[in-house]
Amino acid sequence: MRLAYYRMNNFQPMMNLKNAFSAALRLANLQVFGRKRRLITILALAFPIMLAVLYWVYSPHSAAQAYPEAVAGIFTGILVPFLAIFWGSALISDEVEGKTLVFLWTRPLGRIPLFLFKFVIVVFYLTLLVAVSVAAVFALMYGGGGGRAVADNLVIAGYDVSALTLGGLAYAAFAFFLAAMLKKPLVIGLFYVFTWDGFAQFLPGYLKLFSIRHYIFVLSSRPQANQPEGFLRFLGENTTTEAQALITLLCVTIVFLSLGCVLLRNREFLGDDPARSQ
């Protein structure tokens, strides 16, 4: 009878999401600010600020014109994809490689809420740190024109941070999916962002639509591609609207996150089982 009672209740009391969030926060903090990654995080975000300082010192009056290219080249082209793939893949692969996954998978909380909370927290940190860095670069590069120039163009920085946040979400979700599917997601993720994702921008036609970076460019303050003349104009022709870019980035995020969750839910933990290593 008691067994029947427990079967009926199926041992599924209400999960305490606050607890899941608390645990995810601790793990995400270790992942982003832990001993191994702290230095990489600081260097990655200080790098554009240092460049902006140099620009500000040596060419204060032309810095404002270079700002959009700096965002496109450094933040959209390197930093956001790198950090999003780096942290997004680590959401799962840190636990797999560190063999700590077993502690998370043998608890009543379940796998998905914890990893989704980790994802949200890591993307929040990414946004926060990129926003600080973009704001510092913006202030330095527009600072040469005085406080008025900074205030008048503040909306540009807002656009950039929003576009980079959405791009970061999509890249991190892609990395999350890779990590749920592959043993070495970081290599594949970085290969994608630093080969196809960049290269596709220079391809004619619709091929660039298959890159995340294209949609970030559409949303950001980067000079739109219809500015170049001749062949460059043909290459850079952009027919994607901001609304389409926004929807696409959100869809990419949702699809990859969902696929990642499905894979994670069905994933077996092989660990270092002797039978496995034979």
Next chain:
Amino acid sequence: MSMGTPPTQPEFSGTGNNRTIDIRGASKWYGDVIGVNQVSLGIGPGVTGLLGPNGAGKSTLIKLITGQLKPGNGSVTVMGMSPWKNPGVFHHLGHCPDSDCFWEEMTGQGFVSMMGRLAGFDAAESERRAREQLERVSMTSHALRAIQGYSKGMRQRVKLAAALVHDPIALVLDEPLNGLDPVGRRDMLELFRHLGDEGKTVLVSSHILHEIESLTPTIVLIHHGRILAEGVIEDIRALIENQPLTLQISTPDPRAVGQSLARLDGVYSLTFPDNGVLIARSANPEIVYETLQADVIAKRYTVHGLCALDDNLDAVFQYLVKE
């Protein structure tokens, strides 16, 4: 049981329909490599030892029980429910993995308390339970140190505290005695016995036979992914009763004693490895015991010691593996 009062603790036993852990015809293959093959097993309250050499399939079996792996065939249930994709099971199931890996920058207290939170307790309750369990495994004085500075034995204790933090009904412990010093081993064995006495179902895996032998008489022997035997050690020994038993007799005059034994039916061999020691192999040890007793009185032999070398788990295991 009163119908009006919901139970706080379910009652399970190792037999019948109320086994805490019930495995029926479960198999798990890793491609062409066998993990476990057609395993059927029931484990109830008390301490049960899961024994087998490295690579025997102990960890695979434990991973099936703790829902980390999905059985290819057959079924695995814990308290009547499949643990695969069913995290609710872990409200009442504690697991201490064999892996020695942690979030190294966390403190012992932080780690155990986080495990408490993942089991559904609030911050204050998790902290309280973490302190309690760390004290239980004698880790209070190291609780606030980062795990990266812990010895292997300390790590084992912290893992055990984490497995106990939510007071589970069933505990699955994968090689929990690895790396412990003799005192730690004794303390842990005592703790496992105590948990078994409390009515918890405790499954302890080990490849060291005497450890388990000193902990519990109820054992499961596994080898090459198959269950060789399960039950109480004496019962398993009885299964091979017709096999010769090796007796070591310590006597200052082994040759004379050997002469007496050589006349007996069922004594297959006599060897004299050292001065003062005689090894006899007999299918009928009772006759050897009686003869020795009679000769000690009648012929005034001196016998300092008599012991059955293979009347232990190691011998049983060796025999079953050879079979």
